[in-house]
Amino acid sequence: MAYDANRAAFMELQSRMIDTTAKIKQLQTQMRSKEGEKKRAYLTLEELRQLPDDTNTYKTVGKVFILEPKSVLFNEQEQKLNDSESAIASMQTSKDYLEKQQGEVENNIRELLQQDPGLARQILSMTVQ
Numbered sequence: 701m702a703y704d705a706n707r708a709a710f711m712e713l714q715s716r717m718i719d720t721t722a723k724i725k726q727l728q729t730q731m732r733s734k735e736g737e738k739k740r741a742y743l744t745l746e747e748l749r750q751l752p753d754d755t756n757t758y759k760t761v762g763k764v765f766i767l768e769p770k771s772v773l774f775n776e777q778e779q780k781l782n783d784s785e786s787a788i789a790s791m792q793t794s795k796d797y798l799e800k801q802q803g804e805v806e807n808n809i810r811e812l813l814q815q816d817p818g819l820a821r822q823i824l825s826m827t828v829q
Contacts, residue, residue, distance in 0.1 A: 706816045710823070713809050720802045727795045731788055738784035745777045
């Protein structure tokens, strides 16, 4: 009976580990995307800073270019930069939390396998086949 309980606990822990790992990978992908947005906004801001204030600037909307004042484009890019930075910070907090959870699950699995060497042998035999 204890063997079945340990096996069920292991399966549940394994499922949590897989879920947590998937969430971490998804967050890392989202963070890379936001880093790219942040970099594009920063580079655009740097280019806009070099232009005189009376320069005609255009914003793309789909396949169309719309004339916009430099100040409007500058403010939009600053907003994108700030939004990206705050999103990255939020994602980093979530990632730290998930990594902590992952470490706890790893420790729980380790403890479970140390408590039940028979379960550890069975798991090893399943992975070897």
